[in-house]
Amino acid sequence: xxxxxxxxxxxxxxxxxxxxxxxxxxxxxxxxxxxxxxxxxxxxxxxxxxxxxxxxxxxxxxxxxxxxxxxxxxxxxxxxxxxxxxxxxxxxxxxxxxxxxxxxxxxxxxxxxxxxxxxxxxxxxxxxxxxxxxxxxxxxxxxxxxxxxxxxxxxxxxxxxxxxxxxxxxxxxxxxxxxxxxxxxxxxxxxxxxx
Amino acid sequence: xxxxxxxxxxxxxxxxxxxxxxxxxxxxxxxxxxxxxxxxxxxxxxxxxxxxxxxxxxxxxxxxxxxxxxxxxxxxxxxxxxxxxxxxxxxxxxxxxxxxxxxxxxxxxxxxxxxxxxxxxxxxxxxxxxxxxxxxxxxxxxxxxxxxxxxxxxxxxxxxxxxxxxxxxxx
Numbered sequence: 001x002x003x004x005x006x007x008x009x010x011x012x013x014x015x016x017x018x019x020x021x022x023x024x025x026x027x028x029x030x031x032x033x034x035x036x037x038x039x040x041x042x043x044x045x046x047x048x049x050x051x052x053x054x055x056x057x058x059x060x061x062x063x064x065x066x067x068x069x070x071x072x073x074x075x076x077x078x079x080x081x082x083x084x085x086x087x088x089x090x091x092x093x094x095x096x097x098x099x100x101x102x103x104x105x106x107x108x109x110x111x112x113x114x115x116x117x118x119x120x121x122x123x124x125x126x127x128x129x130x131x132x133x134x135x136x137x138x139x140x141x142x143x144x145x146x147x148x149x150x151x152x153x154x155x156x157x158x159x160x161x162x163x164x165x166x167x168x169x170x171x172x173x174x175x176x177x178x179x180x181x182x183x184x185x186x187x188x189x190x191x192x193x194x195x
Numbered sequence: 196x197x198x199x200x201x202x203x204x205x206x207x208x209x210x211x212x213x214x215x216x217x218x219x220x221x222x223x224x225x226x227x228x229x230x231x232x233x234x235x236x237x238x239x240x241x242x243x244x245x246x247x248x249x250x251x252x253x254x255x256x257x258x259x260x261x262x263x264x265x266x267x268x269x270x271x272x273x274x275x276x277x278x279x280x281x282x283x284x285x286x287x288x289x290x291x292x293x294x295x296x297x298x299x300x301x302x303x304x305x306x307x308x309x310x311x312x313x314x315x316x317x318x319x320x321x322x323x324x325x326x327x328x329x330x331x332x333x334x335x336x337x338x339x340x341x342x343x344x345x346x347x348x349x350x351x352x353x354x355x356x357x358x359x360x361x362x363x364x365x366x
Contacts, residue, residue, distance in 0.1 A: 164313070172312055180311060182312075188280050191288055191322040
């Protein structure tokens, strides 16, 4: 056998695969004391969940808190990322007074920070003021949240369904609505019978 | 058939005799104009079938028409939701007779993995389907096989001289 040595392999420069997730984590590191002083009286508590900052508020104060978050130059949360709803019905500690949790996620493009607002709504009246007065783009997102969960956004200019057809009777992402529906998908007429 | 052999003056002149139904059937099966009802990933495979690598025009079915008035073969490729089903029914009604339908892929044929509230569990519940192409999504070869099956159906219809759609019993 010859003494041929395999040439040493040159490794590519180390790639930091966690860079993005670390950057996302940094965006969630928010000065909570600053938030507490700016939003005084507009929230019930500010907690850290899964390394993210959550402002717990109620439906009388949520729009006021969003206005401060958006307009204060030190906070400057100019972008609404998402408005969504959680149905707490299947939770073990379920309380009808806290059936739905509306979640507003806002992001500051200048400071690269993100916070989440949570508002609990009761089963009897799932209503919350619209955020479309503060963030114009919220109107679309609220329509989707209404379509899926039936949460009414008071003051919304055009609260109609987006994804489901207008005649649909149920709100499909509520936990008491079965995954396979209630037979709506089978209720069409055969094309030959229409004529 | 074979008449040209009985008439000596026609022999060797390049004539042959046949039935008018077979001529019509031959023309129809080799000039299928598909309507692409592509709603999901199966539509990508359908586009691939039409492109030069698989070349559906070898079978005369490359003239994609986006108007149901001009087409005679609907290829339902992809998921059909309950908001889309009335649209598909109307398009089916707008296609002139004779017409054929291919249900391409698992979603169009059975609902596929989407056993959920908006998903139609097989378009054959509401429109008649001639050929089901299995797969998720089917390869272009499968769709070509489906088109060839449609051609066989047209051959059979030409043999019977009856191009009306066989009535499917409503379920």
